[in-house]
Every structure is written in C-alpha cells, then in structure tokens.
Amino acid sequence: MANVLGKWSKSVVAVGLGASLLAGCSDNGGNQGTGSGTAGNGEGEEKRGSITSTIYDRGSVPNGMGTIEDNMWTKWINENGPADVKFVAVPRWESQSKLNVLLASGSAPDVIFEFGTGIRNQLFDQKQLMPLDDLIEQNSVEYKALIEKYPQLKKAGIKSDGKLYEVGRMNEVYPLVSLFIREDWLDKLGLEAPTTEEEMLAVAKAFTEQDPDGNGVKDTYGLGGLKFGDTPGLFRYMYNANWVNPGDNGDLVVGPNNMKESTALKRSMFEAGVVDKDFLTDKDGSKSKQDFLNGKIGIYSTMTSDYLGFSARELDTLMQNVPEAKLKVIPLPKTSVGQFTTAWNNPVQMTAVVNARAKDPEAIIKYIDFLVKPETGRTFRNGFEGVHYNLDTDGKPVTIDADKFTNEVSWAADFAMLYSRLEEGKYGYNETQFNEEIPTQKEALRLFRDTVEVYMSELPVGEGLTHSEHMPQLPKDLQLKYTNVTTAIDDIYTRAIIGGSNYTLEQAEIDVQKQWEQGGGPEIEAWYQEWWSKEKDNVLTWSDVYEIYKQQQAAK
Numbered sequence: 028m029a030n031v032l033g034k035w036s037k038s039v040v041a042v043g044l045g046a047s048l049l050a051g052c053s054d055n056g057g058n059q060g061t062g063s064g065t066a067g068n069g070e071g072e073e074k075r076g077s078i079t080s081t082i083y084d085r086g087s088v089p090n091g092m093g094t095i096e097d098n099m100w101t102k103w104i105n106e107n108g109p110a111d112v113k114f115v116a117v118p119r120w121e122s123q124s125k126l127n128v129l130l131a132s133g134s135a136p137d138v139i140f141e142f143g144t145g146i147r148n149q150l151f152d153q154k155q156l157m158p159l160d161d162l163i164e165q166n167s168v169e170y171k172a173l174i175e176k177y178p179q180l181k182k183a184g185i186k187s188d189g190k191l192y193e194v195g196r197m198n199e200v201y202p203l204v205s206l207f208i209r210e211d212w213l214d215k216l217g218l219e220a221p222t223t224e225e226e227m228l229a230v231a232k233a234f235t236e237q238d239p240d241g242n243g244v245k246d247t248y249g250l251g252g253l254k255f256g257d258t259p260g261l262f263r264y265m266y267n268a269n270w271v272n273p274g275d276n277g278d279l280v281v282g283p284n285n286m287k288e289s290t291a292l293k294r295s296m297f298e299a300g301v302v303d304k305d306f307l308t309d310k311d312g313s314k315s316k317q318d319f320l321n322g323k324i325g326i327y328s329t330m331t332s333d334y335l336g337f338s339a340r341e342l343d344t345l346m347q348n349v350p351e352a353k354l355k356v357i358p359l360p361k362t363s364v365g366q367f368t369t370a371w372n373n374p375v376q377m378t379a380v381v382n383a384r385a386k387d388p389e390a391i392i393k394y395i396d397f398l399v400k401p402e403t404g405r406t407f408r409n410g411f412e413g414v415h416y417n418l419d420t421d422g423k424p425v426t427i428d429a430d431k432f433t434n435e436v437s438w439a440a441d442f443a444m445l446y447s448r449l450e451e452g453k454y455g456y457n458e459t460q461f462n463e464e465i466p467t468q469k470e471a472l473r474l475f476r477d478t479v480e481v482y483m484s485e486l487p488v489g490e491g492l493t494h495s496e497h498m499p500q501l502p503k504d505l506q507l508k509y510t511n512v513t514t515a516i517d518d519i520y521t522r523a524i525i526g527g528s529n530y531t532l533e534q535a536e537i538d539v540q541k542q543w544e545q546g547g548g549p550e551i552e553a554w555y556q557e558w559w560s561k562e563k564d565n566v567l568t569w570s571d572v573y574e575i576y577k578q579q580q581a582a583k
Contacts, residue, residue, distance in 0.1 A: 076390020234325035264489030338471030367489030404446025512546030
C-alpha cells in the first residue's frame with residue numbers, strides 16, 4: 028500500500044507541479060501562485076489550517092488503493108489544498124446514525140457532507156450548525172462568486188432564522204424519468220402514440236392483444252407494472268398525484284391529491300389485462316424490467332437520470348435481445364386533471380454544513396473554495412491529464428485506459444460534492460459525455476435529446492411543489508403519522524385496483540378520506556400550511572428550476 032501511495036504522490040507532483048496544479052487548467056494556472064495552485068500553501072503568506080471532514084464510505088475503493096479516509100485522493104487534497112484535512116468515513120446509507128454518534132460524543136468533523144435534506148435539517152434544529160454568512164463574505168472568493176452568479180444557491184442554503192447554513196453546488200437541469208413506447212410496434216399495428224389517458228389504454232390493449240412481436244403467442248403486455256420500481260412515478264407524474272401540491276392561489280393543497288383519478292386508470296388497465304396480473308408480487312419491478320428488456324412490454328417508464336448508465340445496461344441488453352426494437356420518448360398523456368411533465372434533476376443541491384464547534388472556520392471556507400474551483404472538480408472527475416485522460420482536438424477529455432480510470436478515479440466522486448460541473452463550460456453538459464462511435468451510446472444520446480425536448484417544457488411538473496430535496500422534514504411525531512397514514516391509503520388504492528365489483532373506487536375514496544381524517548391528516552396539513560406561510564418566499568419551486576434551465580441553455 029505504501030508503495031502504491033508513494034508512487035501516486037510522485038505522480039501527483041509530476042502532473043500537478045507543471046505549468047499549473049491541475050491537468051488541463053492552463054487557462055488560469057498563472058493566477059494560482061505555486062504549482063500547487065492553492066493560496067497559503069506555497070507562498071507562505073498565511074498560516075495553514077487544520078480541519079476534519081466527513082467522506083461517504085460506499086465500500087467502493089478498489090483493493091490496493093487504500094481506504095476512503097487514506098488514499099491517493101486524500102493525499103492529493105492535503106498536498107494541494109489550503110488546509111490539512113483529516114477525513115472521517117461515514118457509511119453512505121447509514122449516515123444519520125453515524126453522525127448522531129459522532130455529535131453525541133463531541134467528535135463530529137468540522138465539515139459535514141450530506142445529501143440528505145432531512146439530516147441537515149435535523150442538525151439545524153439541534154443547533155449543531157454554524158452560520159456562514161459573515162465567514163463567506165469575509166473569507167471566500169470562489170463560493171462567494173458562485174452564489175452571486177446563482178442567487179438561488181444562496182437562497183436554498185438559508186434556514187428559518189434567515190441565516191445561511193448550507194453550501195452546495197449547481198447541477199444541470201434535465202428530466203429524471205422517461206416514458207418509452209415501442210415505436211416499431213406502433214408502426215406494425217398502424218397506431219399513433221397516445222396523447223390522452225383513453226388513447227393510452229387503447230394502445231396498451233392493442234399491444235396486448237394484437238401480437239406486436241409477431242411470434243404467434245399471446246405473451247406481450249401493453250404496459251410495465253403499475254406501482255413499483257419499474258414505473259417510478261409514472262402515474263404520480265401523469266396526474267400530479269402528490270401529498271403536497273401547489274394550489275391555484277399560491278397556497279398549498281395537502282392530502283391525497285388526484286389519487287382517485289390515477290387509480291381509476293390503473294384499475295381500468297388491470298381489468299383490461301394490459302398489465303401483468305401478478306404486478307403486486309413484483310415489488311422491486313425486476314420482473315417487469317426483464318419483460319421489457321426481452322421485448323414483451325410496449326409502454327415502459329423508467330428512471331433515466333443516468334443515460335450513460337442506461338445505455339451500458341438496459342439499452343445494451345434490449346438492443347442485443349431485440350435488435351429490431353426502436354424506442355420513442357413520448358409526453359405524459361393528458362388526463363382528467365390536466366397534463367403534466369416528469370420530474371427534473373435538482374439544479375440547486377445543498378451538500379455540506381459546518382459543525383458549530385469547528386475551531387478554524389476560516390480554514391474551512393478556504394477548503395470550500397478549493398473544492399468549488401472547477402479545476403479541482405474536473406480532477407476528481409477525470410483524473411490527471413496524461414495519466415488518466417488526454418484532451419482531443421476540440422478540448423474534450425478522453426479517457427486513456429478505462430481499467431486504470433475505474434481503479435483510480437471512478438470512486439472519487441464524493442470528494443467533489445461541491446463541484447458545479449457546468450462551470451467547466453461545454454464539456455460539463457451531459458450531452459457531450461456520449462461516445463457516438465459506440466452504438467448503444469449513440470442511441471442513448473438520441474433518446475436523451477428527445478427526453479429533454481419532450482419534458483423540459485412549461486407544463487407543470489407532476490411532482491408537487493418542488494424537488495424532494497427542497498421539501499421540509501416533518502417533526503418526528505408527525506413523520507410517523509405521515510408514514511402510517513400514507514401507507515394505509517396506498518394500500519386502499521391498491522385494493523381498489525384489483526378489487527373489481529367487490530371493492531369499488533367510490534368505496535375506496537370514502538375509506539381514504541376516513542383514513543386521512545383519523546390518521547393525522549389534519550395535523551399534517553396544518554404543519555405544512557404553517558411552514559408554507561413562513562417559508563414560501565425561500566422555497567425553490569419548479570418554476571424557479573425552469574428559469575435555471577433556461578439560463579443554462581442560454582450559456583451553452
């Protein structure tokens with residue numbers, strides 16, 4: 028291990044101490060002081076601070092590369108950053124319990140990186156966080172400039188006392204969910220893509236009954252599952268069926284919004300036999316997904332937040348299994364309650380807070396500035412020029428050795444939780460990441476472009492008020508009631524889908540309202556209404572997200 032890290036320490040020096048600290052950063056390297064590119068590290072004008080920071084442990088560090096707290100990247104940060112940083116591992120999916128232990132023992136790190144909005148909110152409620160307004164104003168260059176460029180980023184970091192506690196990054200806005208239809212099946216059966224809920228049911232029936240795959244066997248379904256992971260949010264987004272929705276007059280509507288209407292279509296589809304009758308047992312959607320990849324489902328919705336990953340996995344499998352399959356991205360059909368679009372990526376993502384007990388806040392702000400610099404994030408993303416990538420004639424980073432990149436770079440992303448990728452310019456956008464020489468990536472790029480064109484519109488987003496990361500966390504007692512009552516209501520609507528004449532939708536709606544009233548619904552609604560009355564001017568809504576999208580497109 029020592030030999031590996033020793034070798035990499037030398038490699039970092041060789042790559043980083045040339046004309047500039049970071050590979051591919053010659054455009055501003057002249058302003059970086061010494062080759063380290065960090066204020067106060069090579070020029071001696073400031074005392075170097077010493078801080079601690081969390082880092083997610085995903086168990087992804089390859090053998091021979093050290094641990095997540097001690098590896099080539101932690102060494103690089105300490106050699107090139109403005110402060111000495113000791114890292115504390117936090118299990119990615121157990122971060123709340125780990126942080127609770129650290130805070131209770133008084134040993135929590137100075138900088139806490141955490142994607143979970145609820146966890147950060149809890150730390151604020153417990154008065155564990157340090158306000159950052161004055162510190163950023165007096166000590167920051169990079170982050171201060173970023174929040175001046177994107178005031179939404181500053182707005183999202185402000186808590187109920189009016190002070191700034193959270194720092195974060197700007198992300199590209201793009202759709203998170205795609206609704207696919209087998210265009211080759213449409214062509215074979217002489218059908219048009221559905222634009223309404225009625226047409227959706229009719230096309231699904233045709234796909235089920237008219238042998239679109241031509242094998243002479245009744246083995247196709249019109250639609251992937253109704254409820255679980257294989258159709259994430261489809262009916263929710265189609266009907267804006269959420270527990271907290273914006274009202275018509277700037278208020279909130281809290282409760283089982285539009286869920287009766289969405290359940291009515293699910294029930295019709297179930298009774299028409301256009302979905303797998305065993306969808307209830309397919310809890311993670313794996314069977315429905317496999318049916319789609321084997322060419323047996325005609326309309327399918329899935330998370331496509333990572334189209335490159337989608338191309339390497341699902342799309343590659345589909346193209347191998349069913350070479351004639353051609354997917355088409357279609358808008359969410361119009362419904363009885365209106366037409367909506369799918370959810371979008373969160374462009375204003377808060378990712379870090381500072382421990383109220385931190386002893387060297389100025390050093391923390393300098394470290395934050397170091398992480399915010401595009402060249403720092405670019406290094407975590409691409410590695411070192413000449414070692415992990417080269418620039419093509421157009422300036423695009425091209426990986427030299429995929430295996431080397433996987434072993435040494437691919438697992439470093441959590442060091443870049445303050446990296447606003449679009450600050451790189453052209454090659455920060457998702458569209459530029461595809462390699463069109465690879466057939467699956469070429470097809471994925473076509474679908475990605477279609478997805479953006481179809482879903483990035485002024486239609487209301489069918490995910491309620493805002494992205495989930497900008498929603499507040501209910502108090503613990505209400506959270507328990509919310510979980511119980513929403514689960515119970517979900518079960519009622521599921522019963523209505525499969526209940527036939529024994530359990531009508533009308534009876535289900537009566538039971539839902541009773542469950543909501545008796546299960547804490549009025550208390551939950553009152554809490555959200557009070558929160559909204561106080562915080563509505565500070566909440567980033569979907570209309571704000573769309574304005575950021577237009578700003579990003581104009582900057583391309």
